[in-house]
Amino acid sequence: MTTMLDETIPVTTIRVHASDKPWMTAYIKREIRARQKASTTGNTTQDRHLTDKIITLIKRAKGEYYASKIKRKRKQDPAKWHRSISQLVGSEGANSNDNEISNSPTDAAEILQNVFTKPWLNLHETIIPSLE
DSSP states (O other): OOOHHHHHSOOOOOOOOTTOOTTOOHHHHHHHHHHHHHHHHTOHHHHHHHHHHHHHHHHHHHHHHHHHHHHHHHHHOHHHHHHHHHHHHTOSOTTOGGGOOOSSHHHHHHHHHHHHHGGGTTSOOOOOOOOO
16 A cells, blocks of 8 residues: 555665764765776776765765764753863863853963863973984
8 A cells, every 4th residue: 555655755775784884875875886896897997986986975974974963062062062072182171260261362272272282281291312
């Protein structure tokens, strides 16, 4: 028994595997299959062309995925977003005074520099011996 919706919009099958990256689309998978087919048949020109195309598609898809993920997380829960950024850069705590947001661009730049250099503050200075 088919409905009007099934006739106007046909059902498509999408293969999803547990190991697929979140940015992997059906189009990219189709291009990968085409590249594999070109590789097995010995068509090196098409294989190289599709390899370059797939690399570009994956880079673009990754960028769009992470940009949308960051945008969504930042809008939904700014505190959680700030905590995750602080953890990534090695800040002690999400609520430390070093991480306060300032209206002045100079102060903001200084705060960012402190946050990003904080993980390396306790490292010992490496002295490179002279080769003479």
